[in-house]
Amino acid sequence: MYYLRRMEHPKFIITSSGHLRLGMVTLHRDLLMAYEQCLGGGFYEFDYAGNRLLLSGKSFDYGPPRWGKVETLKIPEAFSGVTILYRDAWGDELDINSAFTIEYY
Secondary structure, X not given: OOOOOOOOEEEEEEEOOOEEEEEEEOOHHHHOOOOOOEEEEEEXXXXXXXXXXXXXXXXXXXXXXXXXXXXXXXXXXXXXXXXXXXXXXXXXXXXXXXXXXXXXX
């Protein structure tokens, strides 16, 4: 008997309430809680030497992050002091720390 193993990958989403949510999941929708809406997402990796969180790509479920719909980005307190960058498919970078009002929780 064969068992299908679902592959988990480091993915992120932006919720309609402005939360940046990260996790090792199979699908981006696995990061959503009940009754939440998603404003897109992508993949993440840590640059430990540079103290950076690198976001990139797009969600196959929800598309690329719609940063224009976010005023205040809510980020877990563990990322305070970490530089967060997003790189789109064309190689353009967005410095999240300077582009948004950040609220840590």
